[in-house]
Amino acid sequence: MRARARVDLIGRSAEIVALQEEIERVARSDAKVLITGESGVGKEIVARSIHTLSPRAAMPFAPVNCAGLPETLLESELFGHVKGSFTGAYRDKPGKLETAHTGTIFLDEVGEMTLRMQGLLLRFLETGELQKVGADGGSRHVDVRVVAATNRNLHELIAQGQFRDDLYYRLNVIHIIVPPLRDRREDIPELIAHFLGRYIAANRSSITAVSPSAMKALSAHSWPGNVRELENVIERLVVNAKGTQIEFDDLSPDVKAQDTISFKPRRERRRTVADDLYKRLTDDRESFWTAVYPLFMEREITRGNVRDVVKKGLEEARGNYKIVARLFNMESRDYKRFLNFLRKHDCQIPFKEYR
Ligand SMILES: Nc1ncnc2c1ncn2[C@@H]1O[C@H](COP(=O)(O)OP(=O)(O)OP(=O)(O)O)[C@@H](O)[C@H]1O
Numbered sequence: 001m002r003a004r005a006r007v008d009l010i011g012r013s014a015e016i017v018a019l020q021e022e023i024e025r026v027a028r029s030d031a032k033v034l035i036t037g038e039s040g041v042g043k044e045i046v047a048r049s050i051h052t053l054s055p056r057a058a059m060p061f062a063p064v065n066c067a068g069l070p071e072t073l074l075e076s077e078l079f080g081h082v083k084g085s086f087t088g089a090y091r092d093k094p095g096k097l098e099t100a101h102t103g104t105i106f107l108d109e110v111g112e113m114t115l116r117m118q119g120l121l122l123r124f125l126e127t128g129e130l131q132k133v134g135a136d137g138g139s140r141h142v143d144v145r146v147v148a149a150t151n152r153n154l155h156e157l158i159a160q161g162q163f164r165d166d167l168y169y170r171l172n173v174i175h176i177i178v179p180p181l182r183d184r185r186e187d188i189p190e191l192i193a194h195f196l197g198r199y200i201a202a203n204r205s206s207i208t209a210v211s212p213s214a215m216k217a218l219s220a221h222s223w224p225g226n227v228r229e230l231e232n233v234i235e236r237l238v239v240n241a242k243g244t245q246i247e248f249d250d251l252s253p254d255v256k257a258q259d260t261i262s263f264k265p266r267r268e269r270r271r272t273v274a275d276d277l278y279k280r281l282t283d284d285r286e287s288f289w290t291a292v293y294p295l296f297m298e299r300e301i302t303r304g305n306v307r308d309v310v311k312k313g314l315e316e317a318r319g320n321y322k323i324v325a326r327l328f329n330m331e332s333r334d335y336k337r338f339l340n341f342l343r344k345h346d347c348q349i350p351f352k353e354y355r
């Protein structure tokens with residue numbers, strides 16, 4: 001049997017055929033792979049296919065969602081920990097890197113890692129040595145193939161100081177880009193048939209067909225959530241269907257809407273530079289002086305970005321600059337310096353608008 005049969009990607013568009021060939025080629029090597037593409041395009045399927053087509057197929061495939069866990073838990077998830085190293089660490093636990101030994105580790109959403117975790121990962125990639133949380137001395141060498149994925153723009157994150165460029169170069173030996181569904185609409189009917197088959201069986205539904213007008217609308221929709229959105233829509237249609245055929249009228253307004261016939265991609269609201277900076281200040285508890293100030297002074301971010309961050313702070317603090325300063329993790333004696341900075345660079349926004 002040809003290897004291609006084992007790549008689980010549905011679709012026969014030129015993009016998917018090229019992607020399948022690339023996966024087969026890449027699977028034969030042992031190089032690190034970085035998979036990028038919008039949310040829901042199938043990055044995880046690509047990662048699994050690389051593993052199952054590789055010489056490591058009989059060994060473990062260990063996925064780790066780098067976005068789903070707080071930093072300390074992610075650290076122990078990856079590197080393992082020894083008993084008693086933190087509250088709740090009741091016994092020694094191997095990390096995913098260790099359990100994936102001789103197999104493949106899949107670092108999903110790698111763009112969400114904190115800078116400290118990025119540093120730890122980089123050290124591991126450079127040495128192959130594993131150091132458990134709470135272990136003093138004694139490291140173990142592990143042999144894993146590394147496949148990483150992200151829907152973030154890593155170049156942007158690097159420019160913002162949120163992703164290490166040295167780690168980027170380590171991970172990005174081979175770069176696989178998974179195209180959005182709206183750029184390969186020929187695949188839509190086959191995907192619909194595939195998901196219909198799955199959900200008709202699962203729901204013992206009496207659906208037997210999709211009406212031509214419904215099919216036309218589904219094929220013309222821009223699918224900002226890509227294949228995952230299409231899958232969810234099909235499941236919902238099967239569950240809610242009254243007759244034996246899916247009709248145009250069964251579709252949701254956004255799928256029916258005329259403007260989706262245009263081939264302009266509809267963009268999801270992307271996280272802005274200001275959103276990311278604000279998150280660093282409030283969630284990661286970085287100080288304004290380290291997270292925002294240097295980037296602005298080095299012209300990595302614009303005055304508009306700084307103003308947007310300040311606006312967000314003012315909204316949260318209901319117009320009180322003192323509270324904004326605290327929110328941005330500044331010492332109280334830095335309050336004047338903060339205001340001076342904003343004034344000097346024309347980033348001060350009238351607080352009354354937020355009262
Ligand atoms: N070409 C395809 N053929 C069949 N199923 C697909 C295809 N592409 C995606 N899917 C299905 O769509 C869903 C989303 O795919 P997947 O989880 O791999 O996306 P992703 O790119 O990892 O998304 P995210 O960035 O949101 O994690 C899954 O249920 C997957 O099985």
Ligand SMILES: [Mg+2]
Nearest residue numbers: 040043044108
């Ligand atoms: Mg994914």
